[in-house]
Structure formats: C-alpha cells, structure tokens
Amino acid sequence: MAGAGWAPPRLDEFILTEPLGSGTYATVYKAYRKRDTREVVAIKCVNKRSLNRASVENLLTEIEILKTIRHPNIVELKDFQWDSDHIYLIMEFCAGGDLSRFIRTRRMLPEKVARVFLQQLACALKFLHDRNISHLDLKPQNILLSSPENPQLKLADFGFAQYMSPWDEKHVLRGSPLYMAPEMVCRQHYDSRADLWSVGVILYGGLGFYCPGGLYSGLLSPSPSPPTAPFPPTEALFGKPPFASRSFAELEEKIRSDRAVELPSRPQLSLECRDLLGQLLERDPRKRISFECFFAHPFVDMEHIPGPESLGKATDLVVEAVRKDQEGDASAAFSLYRKALEYFVPALHYESDARRKEAIRAKVRQYISRAEELKVLVTSSNKNLLEKGNPARELLKEMAKDKPRLCAALEVASAAIAKEEEGKDDGDALELYQQSLGELLLLLAAEPAGRRRELLHAEIQTLMARAEYLKDQIKMREAQSMGKEALAESVRSGCTLQ
Structure with a gap:
C-alpha cells in the first residue's frame, strides 16, 4: 500500500500521479497516458506478494467479467498489464468520486x-x-x-x-x-x-x-x-x-x-x-x-430513463394527442399529452446539443399549456359525473350490517371519498381507495348471487372509476411539474443530472 515517500510503480505508457484510494492488496492511482491525447485513467495496482488464493480468484473473476462487458453505467476496464511485482488494471477515470x-x-x-x-x-x-x-x-x-x-x-x-x-x-x-x-x-x-x-x-x-x-x-x-x-x-x-x-x-x-x-x-x-x-x-x-x-x-x-429513444416516443404520443384534440376528444388528448410529457422530461435531460435542447423546451412549454387547458375541461366533466348522488351505496351499507368486514371496507371507501373531496392530499385518498378496493374485491369473490352482490359489484365499479380518475389527476400534476422543473433545470444546464 502507498505511504509517505513511497513512489508509485512505473508503467511505460502512463504517468502515475496521486493515489485515489488503497485497500488490502491494491492501490488505485490517477494516471495520464503519455502519448496522443494524454487520456486520464485510474490504474489499480495489485501487489502480487499480498495476494492469497481467494484474492487471486477474485482478481481473475474481476478481469474476466470486466474485459467482456461495456455499458455506460459500468466502469470500463480499458486494459490490464503485469510485471514481476504488480498486476495493473487500467480503468475508466471517474472524477465525481463515489x-x-x-x-x-x-x-x-x-x-x-x-x-x-x-x-x-x-x-x-x-x-x-x-x-x-x-x-x-x-x-x-x-x-x-x-x-x-x-x-x-x-x-x-x-x-x-x-x-x-x-x-x-x-x-x-x-x-x-x-x-x-x-x-x-x-x-x-x-x-x-x-x-x-x-x-x-x-x-x-x-x-x-x-x-x-x-x-x-x-x-x-x-x-x-x-x-x-x-x-x-x-x-x-x-x-x-x-x-x-x-x-x-x-x-x-x-x-x-x-x-x-x-x-x-x-x-x-x-x-x-x-x-x-x-x-x-x-x-x-x-x-x-x-x-x-x-x-x-x-x-x-425504466421505460422513462433518459435515452436516444425518449424524444421519438414523446413525438409519437404528441401526434396522436393533437389528432384526438382536433376530434374533440378532450379526455384522450389530455391523457396522451400527459404521457408525452413523461418522455419529454428524459429527452430534455438526455439532449446535449444547446440548439436542439431549446427547441424541445419550446415544444414542452406549448404542450404543458395545452394540457392545462384540457385538464380544466376534463376535470369539470368528470367531477359532474362523480358528484352525482349514489343512493345504492347507502342501501348497500344497510344490507352489510351483518358483515363486519364489508362494513369496515365501505367505511374506508367513504373516508377515501371524503379525503378526495377535501382536495388536500390526493395521495392519501388514493391509498384509501386502494385499501378499500383490495378488501371489497375479496369480499365480492365470496359473496353469493343476489341483490347485495349486484350492489357490491356496482359500488366497486364506481370506486374504481373514482380511483382511476384521481390517479390520472395525480400523474398529470406530476408530469406537468416534472416538465416545468425540467425546463427550469435545463436552462440552468450544469445543475441537471443525466
């Protein structure tokens, strides 16, 4: 291992500088390739004398695996060499630390x-x-x-x-x-x-x-x-x-x-x-x-990880959204714009060319604006449907008095509806919907044929519709928020993560 006054090993093709880290049987140095581009690398210097049998097996496995794989999220093994005292793994240099x-x-x-x-x-x-x-x-x-x-x-x-x-x-x-x-x-x-x-x-x-x-x-x-x-x-x-x-x-x-x-x-x-x-x-x-x-x-x-396909997927969805918008199908257009934004955000993160990045920003602003207009139309339409009275629910509660589990599940559903109508925490409301539906679906499977089963089935359909509507609202808000954040972050450029 490296210590005070201890010089790094010598390699013909590289200049080894300061140590980056040291371990049981190896030290990693920052190094420069002597010729051409003076490429910066990290060289792992393994002292042969410190290797036991297990260490040799680990090192051979590491070399065997790394020399055959190439992936942007895996450190690249560029080469390996050896001399009488050391084995050298020439690795990709990562300046950001761990x-x-x-x-x-x-x-x-x-x-x-x-x-x-x-x-x-x-x-x-x-x-x-x-x-x-x-x-x-x-x-x-x-x-x-x-x-x-x-x-x-x-x-x-x-x-x-x-x-x-x-x-x-x-x-x-x-x-x-x-x-x-x-x-x-x-x-x-x-x-x-x-x-x-x-x-x-x-x-x-x-x-x-x-x-x-x-x-x-x-x-x-x-x-x-x-x-x-x-x-x-x-x-x-x-x-x-x-x-x-x-x-x-x-x-x-x-x-x-x-x-x-x-x-x-x-x-x-x-x-x-x-x-x-x-x-x-x-x-x-x-x-x-x-x-x-x-x-x-x-x-x-993983579907929305920034990559070369992100922009193409977003564009395809926008084309379909525009078509639905022109046909007057606000709900479908709203949903497609939302899905497109989920691809535009990683496309913005992935794009490195300043001119193309600005063109994407302009499109995202346009689509966010139109999605917000459609959201008003869709929200008012859906809310009118969902706010209509449901006398069947009250009848079902009366018929469920001899079924404690059913009563409890219906109470959770009522709590979800109340939470949603408060409009304070849609995440909590959605979680309550999911809890009640999980229990109600189990009870429906065990419920014998009859009027109560019919009412239970209808209630489950209504709750599913409310939950899906709420989920869509949450995802739209997230997509819009991500789109606006991506615009702001891309303007600040150096602050974004790839």
Whole structure:
C-alpha cells in the first residue's frame, strides 16, 4: 500500500500521479497516458506478494467479467498489464468520486435525485442480470460518479462478482456486512437476489462505516472478515441506515432478526418509493421482489430513463394527442399529452446539443399549456359525473350490517371519498381507495348471487372509476411539474443530472 515517500510503480505508457484510494492488496492511482491525447485513467495496482488464493480468484473473476462487458453505467476496464511485482488494471477515470461521498456532502438526498441514481443502477443491473452476472458487493463506495456536474453513475469493483444464474446457490460469504442480505449473513443458501437486498439498503440510505481509502476505495475489494470499527449514523433518504449499529456483533444481530424492516414516516416519500423499499428489504429471499418485477416497478420506471429513444416516443404520443384534440376528444388528448410529457422530461435531460435542447423546451412549454387547458375541461366533466348522488351505496351499507368486514371496507371507501373531496392530499385518498378496493374485491369473490352482490359489484365499479380518475389527476400534476422543473433545470444546464 502507498505511504509517505513511497513512489508509485512505473508503467511505460502512463504517468502515475496521486493515489485515489488503497485497500488490502491494491492501490488505485490517477494516471495520464503519455502519448496522443494524454487520456486520464485510474490504474489499480495489485501487489502480487499480498495476494492469497481467494484474492487471486477474485482478481481473475474481476478481469474476466470486466474485459467482456461495456455499458455506460459500468466502469470500463480499458486494459490490464503485469510485471514481476504488480498486476495493473487500467480503468475508466471517474472524477465525481463515489456515491457515499456525494450523499455525505448533501446530507439527505431528495427522492427525485435518489430515483435518478436508482434508475441508472437498475440499467447496470439489468445488463448484468441478462448475462447471469451477480455483483455481490453493492454499496455506495462501489458506485462511482462520472463527474461532479451532470454525474452519471458507474458501477465498480467486480472482485466478488460471480456468473450466477437465479437457480444457483452459494455458501461463500461475500461483500460488505452493512449491505449483505440476511441469507448471506446467516450463511444460508443465497442466489442473485442478494443483490436486490443491497439495492434496498443503498436506497434506504445506509452508507456504512467510514471508508478511509476515499475516492476510488470502491475499486478495492475489502477483506471479507468482519470490521471492528463502529458504524456511525449517516444521512440519506431517511437520515440513517436501516441497521445503524456500533459494532459488527450488533449489526449481525439486527440483520439476523426476523422482524420486518420498518420504514420511518418521515420524510414523506411517494407510495411507489415506499412500496419498492418494502419489497427490496424483505428478509426472506423467496418473498423478496424478483429482478423482473424490480425492473418493471413504477418507481424504477425504466421505460422513462433518459435515452436516444425518449424524444421519438414523446413525438409519437404528441401526434396522436393533437389528432384526438382536433376530434374533440378532450379526455384522450389530455391523457396522451400527459404521457408525452413523461418522455419529454428524459429527452430534455438526455439532449446535449444547446440548439436542439431549446427547441424541445419550446415544444414542452406549448404542450404543458395545452394540457392545462384540457385538464380544466376534463376535470369539470368528470367531477359532474362523480358528484352525482349514489343512493345504492347507502342501501348497500344497510344490507352489510351483518358483515363486519364489508362494513369496515365501505367505511374506508367513504373516508377515501371524503379525503378526495377535501382536495388536500390526493395521495392519501388514493391509498384509501386502494385499501378499500383490495378488501371489497375479496369480499365480492365470496359473496353469493343476489341483490347485495349486484350492489357490491356496482359500488366497486364506481370506486374504481373514482380511483382511476384521481390517479390520472395525480400523474398529470406530476408530469406537468416534472416538465416545468425540467425546463427550469435545463436552462440552468450544469445543475441537471443525466
């Protein structure tokens, strides 16, 4: 490892400068290519004499995996060399540091920023999952950022990675304790779903104990032995990790517990974010969210990740919206404009050419304005329909007096309607609608034929219509808000995330 007065190794093609981080058997240096463009790289120098058998296997796996994969959200291995003393991994240089440092400097990450990083991490994991590769050491220190401004996430350190299909089962303890899945800590069978638990801990906000290696410590696979340093509190989405502990023994006890991971009520997060966290931090890997469901989850929303296809999808939807608008179908046009805005926002983030970016901004302003006009028409029309009296509901309540569960579900539905009509918190109203409908649908399946079943079926249809209407209103507001924010952020340019 590097120390005071210790000169870096020499490589014919590169000038090695300051160390970026050091670990058990390697040091990472910032370096410049001597010829041509003087390209900046990071060189991981592995001391051969410090390698044991496990370290050699980890290093060979890392080289084998990285030399065959190329993805914008994975650190690129440009080349590898060796001499009598060292093995050199020439890596892509990431000037933005690692995710743990990024979070520490901001203390708490807003949900929308955490979502951008999660989407990029999901892109990298899908690329790996499609190739049966599991990382097995996901943590903020192993997630680098391309630059201080407009940072793009880069997954690093594949020293513990394995070619592992979902049906493979391993026993070897791998990774960092704070991010390890319970099945790994308990030395049970585990598979690729262990990575999803780690994603949940990262999203929750657990940064782990301080890594003295600093920048690029993520490129240095730590020893799998338990740390002895305390685990100080850190701050991200919830301001602390899910298993804040003062020792490894305390951490291990918390991870081994069979109690469900509780999500704090503050700060207030979207229902989609909370739902995903709950499914990721499921202790039983058989009940944990699958990769397929993770990639399809509405909070991850991989469909709307900024990319070259975003503008084309938005344009196609706008063409259809304009057609419906001209035909006088305000509801359909409103919905299509909303969907188009959900693609225009990532298109704005993706576009780098200033002239084309300004053209997109102008179009977005135009479509937001028209969508707001249509929203007034659609809202007044739908509200008139929904505000009409419903005597059938009162009759159903009378007929449900001998069914406590049905009475309770109808009370929740009434609470949802009252909350919606207050107009203060549509998110809470929608959650109440979903709770009541979940229970009412179960009761409908068990309800025998007759007048009560007919009334129950009709009531469910009415509640579904109200819930869908409310959901559409919420999504439209979000799309409009995102569109306006994207316009403001793109004007400020350097402040946006890719």
